Amino acid sequence: MFTAFRRVFVGGTKNFVRSGAVSVATVVIMTVTLMIIGFLMFLSALLTTTLSQIQDKVDVSVYFTTSAAEGDILNLKDKLTSMSAVTTVTYTSRDQALQDFRTRHANDQLTLNALNELGDNPLGASLAIKAKNPNQYQAIVNYISNDADLQSAGTSIIDHINYYENKSVIDRLTAAIQATEKGGLIVVIVFAIASIIIAIATVRLAIYSSRDEIAVMRLVGASNAYVRGPFLVAGIIAGVLSALLALIIFAPVTLYLGANYTTWLGGFNVFTYYTSNFMQVFAVLVGSGILLGGFASYLAVRRYLRA
């Protein structure tokens, strides 16, 4: 058993080395395939980062009337915080809101004068709510609007909720995010399938030139497994070499992209992603290389082992 395994391994390695140009061509095509798979990983990471950045910018603010009691507002904050759909709730008190307003209009003397004329603080407190998912805002807003605790003496302590003003923007953004996720997934699948088919066709072509050899091996009494073995080994060697080559090529490519296109990619640094997720990329590429090379060889040899 061990002897057979060793012979298959040695035979496969020799096949790979002696096939020269054919092996080189296979490795080049498989390297391109694996690089496409790698770029799809970067693309999906970029997409995820960008989407979460956008989602992060969306929130809903609830503005309270100036007469609302701080205790009621903090009560609501606690209730919202305990909801599973809510990520964060930020409370801005009336004083804080006034201070923010003054800071924002520090260069606008006219507005500040007008504010001083009023004497009293005209600004209400507010809660800024962030949901885990943009399509949950409607439910959160409904919950707040229907909360009986927020009624005091028949009138609501809520002045207004900016959700209704932002609703169309939020809805469009939600739809866009979902479409991008779906579209991105389809693109990834299509590219992966196309490149895998090309790699399989290349390995087939390489083994096609060995079809007579396979026939001879069978005639001298080699079992199907013994004929197939060295081709699988050669395929797997090609896969591993291609993966290593792709990983090496990625280093300068991502360094260049990271140095020149980070701003353009909305702050996503490809090189930082590559280095910090290297083990994951390594595992995916080497794993795909082994699977691709082994599977393609298996398919290709199987044709000539029938009959």
Added chain:
Amino acid sequence: MIYFDNVSKIYHDGTPALEEVTVSINPKEFVSVVGHSGAGKTTLLKMLLAQERPTAGSVFFESIDVHALPASAVHHYRRKIGMVFQDFRLIPNKTAYENIAFAMEAAGRADDEIESDVPYILDLVDLTTKANHFPNQLSGGEQQRVAIGRAIINQPDLIIADEPTGNLDPINTYEVVEILKKINELGTTILITTHNKGVVDAMGKRVITMDRGRIIRDDPQGQYIL
């Protein structure tokens, strides 16, 4: 040892390749099968190797019904037979040594056996100095001698040679025939097909003549007559 029992083969396009062939071959015989191209010689050999199935009839090797073997047993059966072809059919990216060793490796023989038997066979076919040459570095005659070495390395009971001298010049033909005679004298049954009148007549052994899928003559000490 070999028995063709009323074997017929009709290919898918309706061409009859063999018609009701019945013939038996005894151990240690040297049999030449002669006939024009398309007479059915190669089909006869393919039947024996389980490469083609007969449309009717059976082929027996010793007591084995060749075409009743399950697919998983065919490679074991083929190890009993050594094959030599007109076009040599060596494995191009293996050296002469490795081509011969491959037949032993495929049969699961131990490394020390391979290391002692292969040099012995290389010496027998007079290729010791070219052991590390690849097929494309060898002449036609040398390639055919490697092929014969590969065929006999597992000490088969039978050697089948399909036009073994078809691509060779007279000197190489003579050498190949001498080697085959020597192997036969050592006790191996040999079945060859050939177009070479000189080879057949010089041998003075059994000759089976085929024409259009039938056996038309079977002489124990025959001549090449067509």
